[in-house]
Amino acid sequence: MSTTATYTHTKLFKLENGKKLRKLEIAYQTYGKLNAKKDNVIWVCHALTANADVLDWWKGLFGNNDLFNPDEHFIICANVLGSNYGTTNPLSTNPVTGQPYYLAFPEFTIRDLVAAHHLLALHLGIQSIKVLIGGSLGGQQALEWAVTDNKRIENLILVATNAVHSPWGIAFNESQRLAISTDRTFYAQQPDGGLKGLKAARSIALLSYRTYEAYSATQLESVNDKTDSFRAASYQNYQGEKLCKRFNAYSYWYLSKAMDSHNVGRSRTSIVDALALVKANTLVIGIENDVLFPICEQEFLANHIPGAALQKISSAYGHDGFLIETDILTNIIGTFLKESANKKIIKLHKTA
Ligand SMILES: CC(=O)SCCNC(=O)CCNC(=O)[C@H](O)C(C)(C)COP(=O)(O)OP(=O)(O)OC[C@H]1O[C@@H](n2cnc3c(N)ncnc32)[C@H](O)[C@@H]1OP(=O)(O)O
Numbered sequence: 001m002s003t004t005a006t007y008t009h010t011k012l013f014k015l016e017n018g019k020k021l022r023k024l025e026i027a028y029q030t031y032g033k034l035n036a037k038k039d040n041v042i043w044v045c046h047a048l049t050a051n052a053d054v055l056d057w058w059k060g061l062f063g064n065n066d067l068f069n070p071d072e073h074f075i076i077c078a079n080v081l082g083s084n085y086g087t088t089n090p091l092s093t094n095p096v097t098g099q100p101y102y103l104a105f106p107e108f109t110i111r112d113l114v115a116a117h118h119l120l121a122l123h124l125g126i127q128s129i130k131v132l133i134g135g136s137l138g139g140q141q142a143l144e145w146a147v148t149d150n151k152r153i154e155n156l157i158l159v160a161t162n163a164v165h166s167p168w169g170i171a172f173n174e175s176q177r178l179a180i181s182t183d184r185t186f187y188a189q190q191p192d193g194g195l196k197g198l199k200a201a202r203s204i205a206l207l208s209y210r211t212y213e214a215y216s217a218t219q220l221e222s223v224n225d226k227t228d229s230f231r232a233a234s235y236q237n238y239q240g241e242k243l244c245k246r247f248n249a250y251s252y253w254y255l256s257k258a259m260d261s262h263n264v265g266r267s268r269t270s271i272v273d274a275l276a277l278v279k280a281n282t283l284v285i286g287i288e289n290d291v292l293f294p295i296c297e298q299e300f301l302a303n304h305i306p307g308a309a310l311q312k313i314s315s316a317y318g319h320d321g322f323l324i325e326t327d328i329l330t331n332i333i334g335t336f337l338k339e340s341a342n343k344k345i346i347k348l349h350k351t352a
């Protein structure tokens, strides 16, 4: 059973920077049913350009015959604030002006994305989360959630993510925003504004999501007399255009800023102290070939989240491996959850 719905928050939604959004709408999807014990919730936080349909974009890990399936679990995935898959975003109508926000949309942070998830969890009556999982920007949300609200989450799975967005990651994002800002239509404030810039931005982003090996494996020329029109060039154009057909430059701009904002230590004593607040059984998964979120970032998480386990995997896809290597993820996560369930039984026996 799958449900697609939108929750409308009728009170003002206060952002971390103090600005307020009226009539926040959060699009979400659920699969399966909450069981009688209310202990089968799997909450998924999605990455930069995905949506609430996790059975579509994380197939192999989420599906009718997969580790996370609607027969056993109540799976919830919400489209993040700022994204154009149904949640309030820069193309939404500002209730105050009656016009789309575009660049008048307030800036927001990863903490604001999590605050919106909190509202939805409250609305759905979710008291405990068996597994909170996310990769990349989704992992940043999951981590922030586990720091802020550390009693509700039993198991936390962080894939290809970090505790604070790195100077390297911010530099990639700024380069993408520079590409968008060179497209003058971005400032015309129209639904298709900045799409040429967005195409270039996605092309830049892909270089951080993939690897030298992946391009060599898929984009190598079969003839050696070419001087132009290379496959790799066609691929970059294609991928840029593919994103433009399903996303918009304004959402992309604001979400990349939210990613830059990620820092679990902000306004807290330190990053290390913030990580020490996590109480969930935590599994951190890193991809050894990830250029954007290098393995040292997951080592840092695992070293500072109490009792966290670390698993390193290899993927020629690099960072995007977190979306693609579902067989390996199924194996690692399945084993971790079995061990976690066994530990829970032993603990219950000891306290009985
Ligand atoms: C409504 C929706 O679409 S939902 C949103 C779906 N996306 C998300 O959820 C975001 C997360 N997903 C992703 O980022 C990506 O889908 C990934 C990382 C999982 C996979 O990336 P993909 O682009 O599908 O794979 P890959 O890099 O192998 O590229 C394959 C595509 O490039 C095309 N391609 C490959 N080489 C070339 C080339 N030299 N020139 C032109 N096109 C090329 C292929 O024909 C294929 O096209 P298709 O996507 O239309 O079938």
Ligand SMILES: N[C@@H](CCO)C(=O)O
Pocket (backbone or CB within 6 Å): 047, 048, 049, 050, 135, 136, 137, 209, 319, 320
């Ligand atoms: N490929 C992912 C971003 C990488 O985290 C997306 O488009 O959402």
